[in-house]
Amino acid sequence: MKILVTAKRVEDPESKIKVKPDGSGIVQEGLKYKINPFDEIGVEEGLRLVAKHGGEVVVVSIGGKEVQEQLRHALAMGANRAVWVNHTGALDQIGVAGLLQKVAEKEKPDLVILGKQAIDDDQNQVGQYLAEFLGWGQATFASKVESLESEQEKNKVPALAVGADGKSVRVVREVDNGLATLECALPAVVTTDLRLNLPRYASLPGIMKAKSKPIEELTPAKLGVDVTPKVQVLKMASPPPRKAGIKVPDVATLVDKLRNEAKVV
Amino acid sequence: MPIVLIVAEQQPDGNLRKATLNALTAGKQLADKAGAELHTVLLSKDPSKVTEELKGLGAKVVHTAAAPEFEHYLAETYAPAIAELAKSIGANYVGMASTAQGKDLLPRVAARLQAAMATDVMAFNGSGADVTFSRPMWAGNVFAEVKLTTPVKVFTLRATEFAAAQAGQGAAEVKAFSPKVETGKTKFVDFKEVKSARPELTEARVVVSGGRGTKGDFKEIEALADELGAAVGASRAVCDAGWVPNDLQVGQTGKVVAPQLYIAAGISGAIQHLAGMKSSKTIVAINKDPEAPIFQVADYGLVDDLFKVLPALREAIHKAKG
Numbered sequence: 378m379k380i381l382v383t384a385k386r387v388e389d390p391e392s393k394i395k396v397k398p399d400g401s402g403i404v405q406e407g408l409k410y411k412i413n414p415f416d417e418i419g420v421e422e423g424l425r426l427v428a429k430h431g432g433e434v435v436v437v438s439i440g441g442k443e444v445q446e447q448l449r450h451a452l453a454m455g456a457n458r459a460v461w462v463n464h465t466g467a468l469d470q471i472g473v474a475g476l477l478q479k480v481a482e483k484e485k486p487d488l489v490i491l492g493k494q495a496i497d498d499d500q501n502q503v504g505q506y507l508a509e510f511l512g513w514g515q516a517t518f519a520s521k522v523e524s525l526e527s528e529q530e531k532n533k534v535p536a537l538a539v540g541a542d543g544k545s546v547r548v549v550r551e552v553d554n555g556l557a558t559l560e561c562a563l564p565a566v567v568t569t570d571l572r573l574n575l576p577r578y579a580s581l582p583g584i585m586k587a588k589s590k591p592i593e594e595l596t597p598a599k600l601g602v603d604v605t606p607k608v609q610v611l612k613m614a615s616p617p618p619r620k621a622g623i624k625v626p627d628v629a630t631l632v633d634k635l636r637n638e639a640k641v642v
Numbered sequence: 643m644p645i646v647l648i649v650a651e652q653q654p655d656g657n658l659r660k661a662t663l664n665a666l667t668a669g670k671q672l673a674d675k676a677g678a679e680l681h682t683v684l685l686s687k688d689p690s691k692v693t694e695e696l697k698g699l700g701a702k703v704v705h706t707a708a709a710p711e712f713e714h715y716l717a718e719t720y721a722p723a724i725a726e727l728a729k730s731i732g733a734n735y736v737g738m739a740s741t742a743q744g745k746d747l748l749p750r751v752a753a754r755l756q757a758a759m760a761t762d763v764m765a766f767n768g769s770g771a772d773v774t775f776s777r778p779m780w781a782g783n784v785f786a787e788v789k790l791t792t793p794v795k796v797f798t799l800r801a802t803e804f805a806a807a808q809a810g811q812g813a814a815e816v817k818a819f820s821p822k823v824e825t826g827k828t829k830f831v832d833f834k835e836v837k838s839a840r841p842e843l844t845e846a847r848v849v850v851s852g853g854r855g856t857k858g859d860f861k862e863i864e865a866l867a868d869e870l871g872a873a874v875g876a877s878r879a880v881c882d883a884g885w886v887p888n889d890l891q892v893g894q895t896g897k898v899v900a901p902q903l904y905i906a907a908g909i910s911g912a913i914q915h916l917a918g919m920k921s922s923k924t925i926v927a928i929n930k931d932p933e934a935p936i937f938q939v940a941d942y943g944l945v946d947d948l949f950k951v952l953p954a955l956r957e958a959i960h961k962a963k964g
Contacts, residue, residue: 388780403780452754494895502749514827562828608790612785612787616785631926
């Protein structure tokens with residue numbers, strides 16, 4: 378099977394994000410960049426499914442030249458080849474989903490796996506837009522993967538497993554008060570939750586090999602997509618700071634404060 | 643007159659999801675700013691169970707559609723029906739609470755309507771056609787003011803930022819509609835509910851959360867929660883380790899809570915976790931490490947072993963309550 382996965386370039390989740398004084402954006406200096414953690418889980422999932430069912434993993438990223446770092450990272454993990462949509466301006470979720478739609482129509486994958494959200498804009502939208510644009514089924518917030526193939530594993534709850542006929546995928550989703558299981562006809566769109574898997578490290582041979590793997594360059598113009606943003610960020614601000622708190626020496630003082638000062642117990 | 647359409651959510655037990663009440667308050671605020679009329683919509687196998695309740699929550703019109711295919715929520719079945727209604731009534735805004743269902747469904751509705759969308763909206767600014775949305779980015783480290791430029795604007799709402807709509811706000815007109823039901827390419831297989839006698843995490847007045855410092859032993863967390871009538875929460879590390887179910891996770895990628903009192907025990911306070919609880923009214927941190935970042939947001943911090951503090955705290959609260 379062919380699996381298309383995404384690799385958005387985002388600020389390292391451990392970075393301290395600061396807003397520029399004029400509110401026009403965030404301070405870029407000193408920031409490190411990574412593949413979006415949810416996308417990395419998607420790459421891992423694609424690799425595991427292909428290891429079981431055969432086929433290839435194609436990774437796609439949209440952005441300036443620098444996103445090739447994230448593509449090389451996915452290739453070093455084991456993805457077979459990469460598609461780079463070269464675009465440097467602002468982009469919103471409709472734009473991203475529109476570009477991914479064209480890439481999917483060109484590549485004809487059985488499955489597109491994306492992160493459930495990017496940790497920079499926290500929108501949690503692209504996979505759902507994409508599924509609708511393609512007219513495919515969607516299974517968002519997929520958790521934990523197991524296979525249907527071995528007898529032993531058949532007895533476990535399958536979380537994201539391709540059916541024996543290769544025509545459907547069964548996905549366990551994390552929802553608000555439990556787990557929901559869906560079966561999507563292929564091709565379909567899946568978005569990953571944190572607990573789907575633990576992504577592998579890229580090995581040294583993997584990193585060496587990744588250098589010779591092909592990266593195809595496309596542009597929004599070549600794909601025929603107008604990416605003029607329809608979501609405009611007018612201004613950014615730091616959230617209001619919390620008033621500094623105090624440390625209390627013991628439980629008795631804590632209970633006294635909670636009762637008489639905060640009046641919450 | 644412009645229309646704000648709020649999508650109502652029914653729980654598997656047939657009751658209205660409480661976050662719908664917060665979404666209706668948000669919808670009313672938006673309608674007032676935009677000079678619009680508030681409508682709500684419910685898709686269900688049997689809408690009759692909650693129609694009466696929905697009628698008194700401030701909407702001008704309650705739209706209901708009944709079909710056997712709406713028994714189990716599926717984005718592919720729900721999205722076309724809601725988009726069809728939004729088009730037929732000429733809705734300018736379509737919103738829903740940022741529940742798992744809201745986040746799964748509304749982008750698909752937006753895609754159908756060729757509409758731009760904002761997730762987790764916390765407030766509305768401006769007036770008339772120029773209303774803009776405040777929403778968090780980078781795990782709540784940035785608040786952005788966002789403008790959607792498409793004719794229809796779609797959004798999900800952060801329920802903790804809006805009070806619950808009160809009953810008794812007049813009687814809405816109920817309009818049944820019969821959308822063309824699309825069944826899509828996805829089948830519902832099953833739903834395994836995590837049942838708890840404690841209040842729902844996102845709705846609780848008090849939340850007691852445990853982190854890695856519990857080493858997986860949640861007995862004292864649960865005992866204190868029960869003494870306080872509180873919900874139990876957890877950090878990502880604790881869920882990842884499989885110590886507690888995933889639906890207890892508070893944070894950027896879990897649930898956002900804003901209770902009156904949030905007690906964090908053995909939680910260091912990573913950015914990811916703070917994103918989910920920073921708006922709590924009073925925050926208490928119990929941690930052995932005086933340098934833990936959680937102390938920077940805590941109103942009251944106690945540097946000590948949680949296994950000593952929690953039982954003592956429970957006893958002291960029990961006594962104080964008489």
